[in-house]
Amino acid sequence: MSGLQAAAKIHSTSWHEMHREATDLAARLAPLGPFRGIVAIARGGLVPAAIVARVLDIRLIETLCIASYDGTSKGPLAVLKPAPEVAGDGSGWLLVDDVADSGSTAEAARRMLPAAHYATLYVKPAGRPFVDSFIREVDQDVWIDFPWDRNPAQIG
DSSP states (O other): OOHHHHHEEEEEOOHHHHHHHHHHHHHHHHOOOOOSSSEEEEETTTHHHHHHHHHHHHOOOEEEEEEETTEEEEEEEEEOOOOGGTTTTTTEEEEEEEESSSSSHHHHHHHOOOEEEEEEEEEOOOTTTGGGGGEEEETTTTHHHEEEESGGGGOO
16 A cells, blocks of 8 residues: 555645745754754655755755655665765764655664764654654654645646
């Protein structure tokens, strides 16, 4: 069953809401810094990481690429690009994603960067044990519809 099919509710975010929440996340993280850099979990963490980096004046952004969804269908976890060597064990680094959902991506990222501070916009109960900072906790059955996941040709 896909993530969207399993969802009883859908929370559709706007670009404005996502920008505000990423800015709020950065404000929450500011007292914990300074940070050496950010490791964004691609793809979902790229946009929030860019905003957090801008607000916190972090210029070093690396990526960790993990695939677990194909559109709205959850599949097997695949590490496409491991954590960057420059981040070491993650000490002094931020690990940023859009949502910690089932916890599988978060758990894999935590294994690679155990000392990083893991921050997400949204967290669900299954992903909560792996996350240090977040803006909004939602029920496990809520599908988060992010603006970057929408096909602009199908809007309006």
